[in-house]
Amino acid sequence: MTGGASLADALRSVQSRQRLHMPGHFGRVSPVPAAWGAQAAAWDQTESMGLDALSLPTGVLEAVSERAAAAYGARAAWLSVQGATLPVLAGSLALAAPGGRVLADRRSHRSVLAAAILGGWQVDWVCGEAGDPPDVAAWLRKLSGPRPDLVVPLYPSYEGLGRDLAPVVAQAHARGSRVLVDAAHGSHLGRAAGLPPHPLAWGVDLVAHGLHKTEPVLTQAGLLLAGPGAPAVLVWEWMRRLATSSPSYLLLASMEQYAEQRAAGDGGWIRFAAQMHDVWEQLAQRGWQVRQRVWSRAGQLADPAKLTVEGDGLRLAERLRRAGFEPEHADAAGVTLIAGPALGFDSRDWDRVIEALGDPVAPASGRAWWPAPAPAVLSPAAAVRAPRRRVGLGAAAERVAAAEITPYPPGVPVAVPGEHLSGEVVQWLEEAAARGVRLEGVDTEGGEVAVWVVDGDA
Ligand SMILES: Cc1ncc(COP(=O)(O)O)c(C=O)c1O
Numbered sequence: 001m002t003g004g005a006s007l008a009d010a011l012r013s014v015q016s017r018q019r020l021h022m023p024g025h026f027g028r029v030s031p032v033p034a035a036w037g038a039q040a041a042a043w044d045q046t047e048s049m050g051l052d053a054l055s056l057p058t059g060v061l062e063a064v065s066e067r068a069a070a071a072y073g074a075r076a077a078w079l080s081v082q083g084a085t086l087p088v089l090a091g092s093l094a095l096a097a098p099g100g101r102v103l104a105d106r107r108s109h110r111s112v113l114a115a116a117i118l119g120g121w122q123v124d125w126v127c128g129e130a131g132d133p134p135d136v137a138a139w140l141r142k143l144s145g146p147r148p149d150l151v152v153p154l155y156p157s158y159e160g161l162g163r164d165l166a167p168v169v170a171q172a173h174a175r176g177s178r179v180l181v182d183a184a185h186g187s188h189l190g191r192a193a194g195l196p197p198h199p200l201a202w203g204v205d206l207v208a209h210g211l212h213k214t215e216p217v218l219t220q221a222g223l224l225l226a227g228p229g230a231p232a233v234l235v236w237e238w239m240r241r242l243a244t245s246s247p248s249y250l251l252l253a254s255m256e257q258y259a260e261q262r263a264a265g266d267g268g269w270i271r272f273a274a275q276m277h278d279v280w281e282q283l284a285q286r287g288w289q290v291r292q293r294v295w296s297r298a299g300q301l302a303d304p305a306k307l308t309v310e311g312d313g314l315r316l317a318e319r320l321r322r323a324g325f326e327p328e329h330a331d332a333a334g335v336t337l338i339a340g341p342a343l344g345f346d347s348r349d350w351d352r353v354i355e356a357l358g359d360p361v362a363p364a365s366g367r368a369w370w371p372a373p374a375p376a377v378l379s380p381a382a383a384v385r386a387p388r389r390r391v392g393l394g395a396a397a398e399r400v401a402a403a404e405i406t407p408y409p410p411g412v413p414v415a416v417p418g419e420h421l422s423g424e425v426v427q428w429l430e431e432a433a434a435r436g437v438r439l440e441g442v443d444t445e446g447g448e449v450a451v452w453v454v455d456g457d458a
Contacts, residue, residue: 016324017324017325017326018324018325018326019326020307020320020325020326020327020328020337020338020339020353021326021327021329021337022212022213022214022219022328022338023212023213023217023218023219024187024188024211024213024214024216024217024338024340024342025215025217025342026340026342028342028343029216029342029344031212031216031217031218031257031258032250032253032254032257033256033257036253040250043249043250043253044248044249044250045249046246046247046248046249047245047246047247051249054079054081054243054247054252055239055240055245056240061079061252064079064256064259065077065078065079067256067260067263068223068225068258068259069225069226070259070263071259071260071262071263072190072198072200072223072262073198073200074200074207074225074226074227075226075228075230075232076225076226076230076232077223077225077226078090078224078236078239079221079222079223079247079255080221080222080223080224080239080243081220081222081244081251081252082220082222082242082243082244083184083210083212083220083221083222084182084184084209084210084222086222086224086239086242087206087208087209087222087223087224088109088111088112088182088208089115089118089242090224090235090238090239090241090242090243091180091208091224091235091238092112092119092150092180092206093115093118093119093242094206094231094234094237094238095178095205095206095231095234096119096178097119097149098119098120099119099121099122100119100121100122100148100149100150101121101124101146101147101149101150102116102119102122102123102124102149102150102151103124103125103139103142103148103150103151103177104116104123104124104125104126104151104152104153104154105125105126105134105152105153105154105182106125106127106128106134106370106373107128107133107154107157107158107370107412108152108154108412109154109182109184109410109412110404110406110411110412110413111182112152113380113413113416116379116380116381117380117381117384117417118381119381120379120381120382121150121379121380121381122376122379123376123379123416124142124148125373126138126139127372127373130369130370131369132157132161133155133157133161133163133300135163136163136164136165136167136168139151139153139165139168139171140167140168140171143171143172143175143177147175147176148172148175148177149177150178150179151168151169151172151177151178151179151180152179152180152181153165153168153179153181153182154181154182155181155182155183155186155199156183156185156186156189156196156301156303156306157185158306158329158336158409158412159291159292159306159308159336160185160292160302160303160304160306160308161291161295161300161301162186162196162300162303163300163301164301165181165199166202166203169203170202173203173229178205178206178229179204179205179206180204180205180206180207180208181199181207181208182208183198183199183207183208184208184209184222185210185214185303185305185306186207186209186214187209187211187213187214187215187217188267188269188305188340189303191262191266191267191269192266192267192269192270192273193266193270193273194269194270194272194273194304195269195273195303195304196302196303197301200225203227203228203229204227205226205228205230206226206227206230206235207224207225207227208222208223208224209222209223209225210222211223211258214338215262215267215340216261216267217254217255217257217258218250218251218254220248221254221258223255267341268342269340269341271341272304272305272341275345275347275350276304276307276339277304278347278350279307279353279354280292280293281293282350282354283309283354283357286359287359287360288310288357289309289311290307290308290309290310292307292308305338305339306336306338306339307336307337307338307339308334308335308336308337309337309357310333310334310363311333311334311335311360311361311362312363312364313329313330313331313332313334313363313364314331314332314435315361316330316334316335316357317330319356319357319358320335320337320353320356320357323353323355325353325356328409329410331435332364332435333363334363369428370414370428371422371424371425371427372422372424373416373419374419374420374421374422374424374425375419375420376416376418376419377400377419378400378417378454379418380416380418382418383401383403383418383454384402384417386454387454387455388403388454389452389454390443390450390451390452390453391450391451392448393426393429393430393433393448393449393450393451396421396426396451397422397423397426398420398421398422399420399453399454399456400419400420400421400453400454400456401415401416401417401418401419401420401421401452401453401454402417402452402454402455403441403451403452404417404441405429405440405441405442405451406439406440406441407432407437407438407439407440408440413441414428414432415441415451421451421453429442429449429451430449
């Protein structure tokens with residue numbers, strides 16, 4: 001336990017810098033209806049007479065879901081007050097049976113692994129080069145193997161990178177597999193020209209969104225959208241099983257406001273996308289590599305809401321903080337900012353960001369790298385329940401991980417339970433620990449970095 005400042009103090013102090021990260025309202029645009037005024041306390045309700053029930057909506061909440069579905073052109077929509085995590089869990093558990101076989105992007109958020117643990121699935125990971133989104137050929141190669149029950153692409157990635165996955169969806173469906181797209185970072189997609197297409201356009205079965213990540217909606221608001229093949233009855237059952245039975249009506253009202261806004265127009269995204277393309281060009285002229293610009297010029301899909309500037313990210317983050325900006329994420333390879341129309345930045349604001357970045361600096365340790373998956377000897381579900389032992393990181397190589405280890409952000413597990421902790425994974429963890437990265441799942445009791453491994457002697 002650390003003493004000192006209260007949570008309220010901490011919230012006050014972060015307001016001194018402009019946050020270029022989530023939530024998508026950036027603390028600038030009200031994510032609740034203006035009519036509320038000072039009524040927030042009175043509106044902080046949960047299911048009671050006249051307010052419908054999120055678990056079986058037949059009234060006002062049913063109307064919000066219908067509006068949300070219509071705003072996205074989806075067959076149905078389920079509202080989540082548990083971010084994108086609940087849509088990922090409930091949606092994927094509705095699509096794959098216990099013990100099923102699942103193909104998933106290796107850079108998936110830990111919620112996909114959590115679903116695999118709950119479902120007892122065998123996961124076959126699909127990898128892209130150096131942690132980039134896997135290309136279509138990589139997905140199709142995996143799809144030509146044993147038939148998966150479920151395919152889980154990540155689109156767009158945390159850095160806003162994506163590919164046109166229509167051929168992957170078509171091939172998955174041709175093989176009788178279901179497709180859930182984790183589009184936690186893609187609630188705004190398809191809303192305007194200049195943004196990558198929404199994954200519903202590919203005919204997927206389900207799409208999971210974290211509305212708050214890129215749109216002006218209260219934090220923790222999420223959405224699960226149905227395509228033509230979604231098994232609605234099963235999805236309802238899983239949503240009910242996993243959701244809180246005391247949903248916050250503040251969050252639900254924020255979603256209602258957003259559904260109306262999305263149906264009403266582009267929300268400023270057309271202008272914003274054009275502005276960000278200018279920012280990419282200005283940075284490139286000054287000698288910076290902008291990840292999204294490089295990706296887009298290679299003919300792929302890049303989300304203008306993310307700005308990743310390559311270079312020694314920790315130094316760049318310091319430069320930005322000195323100028324009053326707080327980045328979303330910084331690592332040895334670069335710094336990532338999240339922006340959007342709700343930020344309200346004009347060209348002078350972006351000039352200040354560009355000035356703050358200063359002159360290009362080389363990355364601290366070459367291109368960011370991500371260890372390749374090692375062979376799995378147990379399913380994730382079996383590994384987390386196996387007898388386990390704690391070992392120092394130095395003695396962990398080639399042992400079997402008993403728990404996931406996740407650097408946060410971005411919340412992508414680097415070690416997966418049931419897989420060997422390869423020399424590469426151990427090296428990655430050592431480097432990250434030395435840089436002070438927040439590593440969830442390691443044990444630092446007594447000053448030593450230790451991990452949980454399956455106890456082979458037990
Ligand atoms: C790709 C991805 N999926 C799912 C989630 C879970 O979203 P939430 O934090 O809204 O529950 C995240 C969170 O960062 C994410 O990045």
